[in-house]
Amino acid sequence: MSAQVFSVADVKQLLDQGAQLVDVLGEDEFEHDHLPGAINIPLKQLDATTAARLDRNRPVLVYCNDFG
Amino acid sequence: MIDYKPGKQAWYEENQPREGKAVDEIWIGDVAGSDVPRCGLTEMIGDIRRRIEGWDTCVVVDSKGVVLGLLRKKELDGDPKATAEQMMRPGPKTFRPNVTLQELLKSMREHEIQTNSLVTTAEGRLLGAISRADAEATLAHEQAAETRTDS
Numbered sequence: 437m438s439a440q441v442f443s444v445a446d447v448k449q450l451l452d453q454g455a456q457l458v459d460v461l462g463e464d465e466f467e468h469d470h471l472p473g474a475i476n477i478p479l480k481q482l483d484a485t486t487a488a489r490l491d492r493n494r495p496v497l498v499y500c501n502d503f504g
Numbered sequence: 505m506i507d508y509k510p511g512k513q514a515w516y517e518e519n520q521p522r523e524g525k526a527v528d529e530i531w532i533g534d535v536a537g538s539d540v541p542r543c544g545l546t547e548m549i550g551d552i553r554r555r556i557e558g559w560d561t562c563v564v565v566d567s568k569g570v571v572l573g574l575l576r577k578k579e580l581d582g583d584p585k586a587t588a589e590q591m592m593r594p595g596p597k598t599f600r601p602n603v604t605l606q607e608l609l610k611s612m613r614e615h616e617i618q619t620n621s622l623v624t625t626a627e628g629r630l631l632g633a634i635s636r637a638d639a640e641a642t643l644a645h646e647q648a649a650e651t652r653t654d655s
Contacts, residue, residue, distance in 0.1 A: 444514070498506070
């Protein structure tokens with residue numbers, strides 16, 4: 437994991453460069469709202485199988501609710 | 505893998521777009537008017553009053569647009585030679601853009617706020633303002649539309 441704290445502008449730049457956005461919150465919360473273009477892999481389901489959906493050649497940006 | 509530590513709340517607090525069922529909700533960042541007048545600390549009340557004719561609110565901001573204070577009608581009608589800094593109400597209550605219109609109205613009703621509420625990012629940068637009347641009207645319009653859709 438990177439230790440850098442990314443800003444909204446950083447996130448946009450990464451997405452423009454082809455990064456994949458992964459929301460690790462629960463399905464209900466994801467259905468209610470998520471960042472545009474994000475896919476949902478709830479943290480409890482994150483393993484090699486579910487991560488196989490991701491393109492290994494592109495950066496992956498994961499997020500949850502907030503710093504907490 | 506990169507961890508976007510601030511998370512989605514930080515994204516929404518910058519008034520960025522969303523997907524999902526929440527698209528059908530009205531968040532105050534969607535409806536706040538960005539044309540609310542602004543001024544700097546050193547501007548004189550008389551000059552501000554002339555510049556914003558027709559408005560009864562002016563938000564005092566710094567060079568980055570961060571809210572420092574608020575001038576309402578009472579202050580704007582005050583000494584024209586006083587500065588905004590001398591007259592402003594410092595640290596006004598602000599709301600984040602991802603607050604729903606219903607939540608805002610609940611707060612405005614509870615605190616008997618009849619005028620404008622300010623919408624800012626988490627860092628305090630002004631995004632806009634929404635009046636109690638506009639908030640009430642927008643919500644009533646939305647609820648009427650929902651009733652028509654349901655029937």
